[in-house]
Amino acid sequence: MEQKELSLQIINVRAAGVDVDSGSHMVAIDQNKDNVREFGVYTKDHQQMIEYLHTNGITTIAMESTGTYWANKLD
DSSP states (O other), X not given: OOOOOOOOOOSOTTEEEEEEOSSOEEEESXXXXXXXXXXXXXXXXXXXXXXXXXXXXXXXXXXXXXXXXXXXXXX
């Protein structure tokens, strides 16, 4: 069966998606897979991510995290 690629309607062209993980953050600034970029989790990495977002005119982000890496801190 042929896989169909679906595209979502863009509501805010100045928004990006960030997938938050314990070891890295994946940033998507549009629907082009070539524009997904990985950043580390340290201060210098966050500064680079902020610069990347500003350079690309991003003013809004949506963050998502499905991991359970935080669970160890509850013990």
